[in-house]
Amino acid sequence: DAKTTQPPSMDCAEGRAANLPCNHSTISGNEYVYWYRQIHSQGPQYIIHGLKNNETNEMASLIITEDRKSSTLILPHATLRDTAVYYCIVSRGGSQGNLIFGKGTKLSVKP
Amino acid sequence: GAVVSQHPSRVICKSGTSVKIECRSLDFQATTMFWYRQFPKQSLMLMATSNEGSKATYEQGVEKDKFLINHASLTLSTLTVTSAHPEDSSFYICSARGSGTGTTNYGYTFGSGTRLTVV
Numbered sequence: 505d506a507k508t509t510q511p512p513s514m515d516c517a518e519g520r521a522a523n524l525p526c527n528h529s530t531i532s533g534n535e536y537v538y539w540y541r542q543i544h545s546q547g548p549q550y551i552i553h554g555l556k557n558n559e560t561n562e563m564a565s566l567i568i569t570e571d572r573k574s575s576t577l578i579l580p581h582a583t584l585r586d587t588a589v590y591y592c593i594v595s596r597g598g599s600q601g602n603l604i605f606g607k608g609t610k611l612s613v614k615p
Numbered sequence: 616g617a618v619v620s621q622h623p624s625r626v627i628c629k630s631g632t633s634v635k636i637e638c639r640s641l642d643f644q645a646t647t648m649f650w651y652r653q654f655p656k657q658s659l660m661l662m663a664t665s666n667e668g669s670k671a672t673y674e675q676g677v678e679k680d681k682f683l684i685n686h687a688s689l690t691l692s693t694l695t696v697t698s699a700h701p702e703d704s705s706f707y708i709c710s711a712r713g714s715g716t717g718t719t720n721y722g723y724t725f726g727s728g729t730r731l732t733v734v
Contacts, residue, residue, distance in 0.1 A: 545728070546728060547619075547621070547708050547728045548659070591658070602661060603649070605658045605659040605660075606658060607658050608658060
């Protein structure tokens, strides 16, 4: 599976949008971009995933560049409970592939 | 949505004993389960992948005789840490990928993790 590059840490003010970037320049055509987050001492929580098009759900939006070499996860109104490590993962998904975690981005939401 | 239950959440055992961790898919059939290990301040490391009814596939560097994985049914996988030593102390997390009406469209659901401390 392709590797990803994320900044090790980011800060965000409570109530503001948090924009978390991810580079995945070696992504293959059949690989999805997944975002998970992990709050301390818990299992990872699914946020969103996409293939080519931008995606939005109740938690976040995922913006994927046209060449698919990078993406941005947007938390529209960050709260203190959004403080976590966010992982961007590329994988074939479905019945194939697995999730290989990189180091992620530690997002700290500050009051 | 899909739920994966992992037990126990925390266990302390003596060095040399074995510990079993259970991972259950509650509302879907988990055709594939994954086991991860996470050391403090590090990311999750994939240990092995198991398909129901088949032998697990271990990642390079993971001792299959030490970390026994059983995936005998579509809703249960177990990880047994045999002859545990203090260096095996870690956070163990399972993940299930399933099929059926109970699964979400993303396919991977994680358990809440098991904190193993070997003393």
